Amino acid sequence: GQNIDQPTEMTATEGAIVQINCTYQTSGFNGLFWYQQHAGEAPTFLSYNVLDGLEEKGRFSSFLSRSKGYSYLLLKELQMKDSASYLCAVSPGANNLFFGTGTRLTVIP
Protein backbone atom coordinates (compact mmCIF):
# COMPACT_ATOMS: atom_id res chain seq x y z
CA GLY A 1 0.00 0.00 0.00
CA GLN A 2 0.88 3.66 -0.13
CA ASN A 3 1.06 6.20 2.67
CA ILE A 4 2.15 9.83 2.68
CA ASP A 5 2.42 11.99 5.79
CA GLN A 6 2.72 15.76 5.81
CA PRO A 7 1.68 18.37 8.37
CA THR A 8 -1.89 19.56 8.04
CA GLU A 9 -1.24 23.24 8.60
CA MET A 10 1.68 25.64 8.93
CA THR A 11 1.96 29.37 9.48
CA ALA A 12 4.94 31.53 8.57
CA THR A 13 5.79 35.21 8.31
CA GLU A 14 6.22 37.15 5.11
CA GLY A 15 9.90 37.25 4.10
CA ALA A 16 10.80 34.21 6.16
CA ILE A 17 11.79 30.66 5.14
CA VAL A 18 9.52 27.66 5.67
CA GLN A 19 10.18 23.95 5.24
CA ILE A 20 7.32 21.55 4.56
CA ASN A 21 8.18 17.93 5.26
CA CYS A 22 6.82 14.81 3.62
CA THR A 23 7.44 11.19 4.55
CA TYR A 24 6.24 8.33 2.42
CA GLN A 25 5.95 4.57 2.31
CA THR A 26 5.15 3.14 -1.11
CA SER A 27 5.32 -0.25 -2.75
CA GLY A 28 7.56 1.22 -5.44
CA PHE A 29 9.20 4.53 -6.19
CA ASN A 30 9.45 6.30 -9.49
CA GLY A 31 9.74 9.90 -8.33
CA LEU A 32 8.27 12.48 -5.96
CA PHE A 33 6.35 15.59 -6.96
CA TRP A 34 5.35 18.77 -5.17
CA TYR A 35 2.27 20.67 -6.29
CA GLN A 36 0.86 24.00 -5.14
CA GLN A 37 -2.89 24.43 -4.87
CA HIS A 38 -4.56 27.75 -4.11
CA ALA A 39 -8.02 27.57 -2.60
CA GLY A 40 -10.60 26.73 -5.24
CA GLU A 41 -8.00 26.23 -7.95
CA ALA A 42 -6.27 23.29 -9.63
CA PRO A 43 -2.91 21.97 -8.45
CA THR A 44 0.08 23.37 -10.31
CA PHE A 45 3.42 21.62 -10.66
CA LEU A 46 6.31 22.88 -8.54
CA SER A 47 9.05 20.26 -8.56
CA TYR A 48 10.08 16.70 -9.30
CA ASN A 49 12.77 14.62 -7.58
CA VAL A 50 13.81 11.13 -8.53
CA LEU A 51 17.42 11.14 -7.30
CA ASP A 52 18.66 12.01 -3.81
CA GLY A 53 19.58 15.59 -3.24
CA LEU A 54 18.36 19.13 -3.59
CA GLU A 55 16.64 20.63 -6.63
CA GLU A 56 16.54 24.42 -6.63
CA LYS A 57 14.14 26.52 -8.67
CA GLY A 58 14.07 30.16 -7.76
CA ARG A 59 12.57 30.69 -4.31
CA PHE A 60 11.50 27.04 -4.12
CA SER A 61 13.75 24.04 -3.48
CA SER A 62 12.89 20.40 -3.00
CA PHE A 63 14.97 17.71 -1.32
CA LEU A 64 14.73 13.94 -1.49
CA SER A 65 16.23 11.10 0.51
CA ARG A 66 15.03 7.80 -0.92
CA SER A 67 16.63 5.69 1.82
CA LYS A 68 14.69 7.61 4.46
CA GLY A 69 11.46 7.95 2.46
CA TYR A 70 11.66 11.68 3.09
CA SER A 71 11.31 14.88 1.16
CA TYR A 72 10.91 18.53 1.97
CA LEU A 73 9.86 21.64 0.10
CA LEU A 74 11.71 24.81 1.08
CA LEU A 75 10.16 28.17 0.37
CA LYS A 76 12.38 31.24 0.76
CA GLU A 77 11.50 34.93 0.95
CA LEU A 78 7.88 34.10 1.61
CA GLN A 79 5.25 36.24 -0.06
CA MET A 80 1.57 36.58 0.76
CA LYS A 81 0.71 34.86 -2.51
CA ASP A 82 2.48 31.71 -1.26
CA SER A 83 -0.50 31.06 1.02
CA ALA A 84 -1.82 27.82 -0.44
CA SER A 85 -1.90 24.08 0.07
CA TYR A 86 1.24 22.17 -0.84
CA LEU A 87 0.70 18.60 -2.01
CA CYS A 88 3.36 15.92 -1.83
CA ALA A 89 2.77 13.14 -4.37
CA VAL A 90 4.67 9.95 -5.06
CA SER A 91 4.73 7.89 -8.23
CA PRO A 92 4.80 4.34 -6.87
CA GLY A 93 5.16 2.71 -10.25
CA ALA A 94 4.88 3.28 -13.92
CA ASN A 95 1.44 4.72 -14.06
CA ASN A 96 0.10 7.21 -11.58
CA LEU A 97 0.50 9.57 -8.64
CA PHE A 98 -0.50 9.01 -5.04
CA PHE A 99 -1.15 12.30 -3.26
CA GLY A 100 -0.87 13.21 0.40
CA THR A 101 -3.60 15.26 2.04
CA GLY A 102 -1.61 18.45 1.64
CA THR A 103 -0.18 21.10 3.95
CA ARG A 104 -2.10 24.34 4.18
CA LEU A 105 0.40 27.19 4.50
CA THR A 106 -0.71 30.58 5.76
CA VAL A 107 1.67 33.49 5.29
CA ILE A 108 1.09 36.35 7.72
CA PRO A 109 2.41 39.92 7.46
Add this chain to the structure above:
Amino acid sequence: EAGVAQSPRYKIIEKRQSVAFWCNPISGHATLYWYQQILGQGPKLLIQFQNNGVVDDSQLPKDRFSAERLKGVDSTLKIQPAKLEDSAVYLCASSLLLNTDTQYFGPGTRLTVL
Protein backbone atom coordinates in the same frame (compact mmCIF):
# COMPACT_ATOMS: atom_id res chain seq x y z
CA GLU B 1 -0.54 26.91 -25.26
CA ALA B 2 -4.05 26.25 -24.02
CA GLY B 3 -4.37 24.36 -20.77
CA VAL B 4 -6.67 21.54 -19.75
CA ALA B 5 -10.30 22.56 -20.20
CA GLN B 6 -13.16 21.27 -18.08
CA SER B 7 -16.86 21.91 -17.97
CA PRO B 8 -19.04 22.63 -16.18
CA ARG B 9 -17.17 24.44 -13.41
CA TYR B 10 -19.96 23.92 -10.91
CA LYS B 11 -22.85 21.49 -10.67
CA ILE B 12 -25.52 20.97 -8.05
CA ILE B 13 -27.73 17.90 -8.24
CA GLU B 14 -29.91 15.85 -5.96
CA LYS B 15 -28.94 12.36 -4.88
CA ARG B 16 -29.87 9.60 -7.29
CA GLN B 17 -29.62 11.98 -10.24
CA SER B 18 -26.98 11.54 -12.93
CA VAL B 19 -24.27 13.97 -13.95
CA ALA B 20 -21.53 14.16 -16.58
CA PHE B 21 -18.27 16.07 -16.71
CA TRP B 22 -16.22 16.89 -19.77
CA CYS B 23 -12.47 17.32 -20.17
CA ASN B 24 -10.30 18.41 -23.08
CA PRO B 25 -6.59 17.79 -22.40
CA ILE B 26 -3.64 19.79 -23.63
CA SER B 27 -3.13 19.20 -27.34
CA GLY B 28 -0.85 16.26 -28.00
CA HIS B 29 -1.06 14.83 -24.48
CA ALA B 30 -1.57 11.10 -24.75
CA THR B 31 -2.36 10.42 -21.11
CA LEU B 32 -5.49 11.68 -19.36
CA TYR B 33 -6.43 11.30 -15.70
CA TRP B 34 -9.59 11.87 -13.68
CA TYR B 35 -9.17 12.60 -9.98
CA GLN B 36 -11.66 13.09 -7.17
CA GLN B 37 -10.69 15.62 -4.51
CA ILE B 38 -12.84 15.71 -1.39
CA LEU B 39 -12.56 18.87 0.70
CA GLY B 40 -9.44 18.82 2.85
CA GLN B 41 -7.89 15.85 1.09
CA GLY B 42 -5.45 15.31 -1.74
CA PRO B 43 -6.63 14.24 -5.19
CA LYS B 44 -7.45 10.54 -5.57
CA LEU B 45 -7.02 8.91 -8.97
CA LEU B 46 -10.23 7.50 -10.41
CA ILE B 47 -9.15 6.47 -13.89
CA GLN B 48 -6.22 6.88 -16.26
CA PHE B 49 -6.28 6.68 -20.05
CA GLN B 50 -3.43 6.24 -22.47
CA ASN B 51 -4.85 7.49 -25.78
CA ASN B 52 -8.27 5.79 -25.86
CA GLY B 53 -7.34 2.81 -23.69
CA VAL B 54 -7.78 2.45 -19.93
CA VAL B 55 -4.48 2.04 -18.06
CA ASP B 56 -5.80 2.04 -14.49
CA ASP B 57 -9.37 2.14 -13.19
CA SER B 58 -8.79 0.19 -9.99
CA GLN B 59 -10.21 2.98 -7.79
CA LEU B 60 -13.21 3.82 -9.95
CA PRO B 61 -16.53 2.83 -8.28
CA LYS B 62 -17.73 1.03 -11.37
CA ASP B 63 -21.24 0.45 -10.06
CA ARG B 64 -21.96 4.16 -10.47
CA PHE B 65 -19.02 5.82 -12.22
CA SER B 66 -18.06 5.45 -15.86
CA ALA B 67 -15.62 7.24 -18.13
CA GLU B 68 -14.71 7.16 -21.76
CA ARG B 69 -12.20 8.68 -24.13
CA LEU B 70 -13.47 7.37 -27.42
CA LYS B 71 -11.25 9.24 -29.87
CA GLY B 72 -8.22 9.50 -27.64
CA VAL B 73 -8.66 13.22 -27.10
CA ASP B 74 -11.45 14.57 -24.88
CA SER B 75 -13.09 12.54 -22.18
CA THR B 76 -16.30 12.36 -20.17
CA LEU B 77 -16.83 11.12 -16.63
CA LYS B 78 -20.34 10.14 -15.58
CA ILE B 79 -21.92 9.39 -12.23
CA GLN B 80 -25.23 7.55 -12.18
CA PRO B 81 -26.83 7.58 -9.66
CA ALA B 82 -25.07 10.16 -7.50
CA LYS B 83 -24.71 9.79 -3.74
CA LEU B 84 -24.12 12.44 -1.09
CA GLU B 85 -20.53 11.26 -0.63
CA ASP B 86 -19.79 12.05 -4.29
CA SER B 87 -19.71 15.76 -3.42
CA ALA B 88 -16.17 16.76 -4.36
CA VAL B 89 -14.09 18.52 -6.99
CA TYR B 90 -13.44 16.39 -10.05
CA LEU B 91 -10.10 17.22 -11.59
CA CYS B 92 -8.93 16.26 -15.02
CA ALA B 93 -5.20 16.18 -15.76
CA SER B 94 -3.10 15.32 -18.76
CA SER B 95 0.51 14.48 -19.47
CA LEU B 96 2.53 14.07 -22.60
CA LEU B 97 3.65 10.55 -21.86
CA LEU B 98 3.04 7.81 -19.33
CA ASN B 99 5.28 7.16 -16.36
CA THR B 100 6.53 10.13 -14.40
CA ASP B 101 5.84 12.88 -16.87
CA THR B 102 4.46 16.02 -15.24
CA GLN B 103 0.69 16.16 -15.00
CA TYR B 104 -1.13 19.39 -15.81
CA PHE B 105 -4.48 19.93 -14.15
CA GLY B 106 -7.65 21.59 -15.33
CA PRO B 107 -9.69 23.97 -13.14
CA GLY B 108 -11.97 21.17 -11.95
CA THR B 109 -15.71 20.71 -11.60
CA ARG B 110 -17.14 21.28 -8.14
CA LEU B 111 -20.03 18.85 -7.61
CA THR B 112 -22.51 19.27 -4.80
CA VAL B 113 -24.98 16.44 -4.21
CA LEU B 114 -27.98 17.39 -2.05
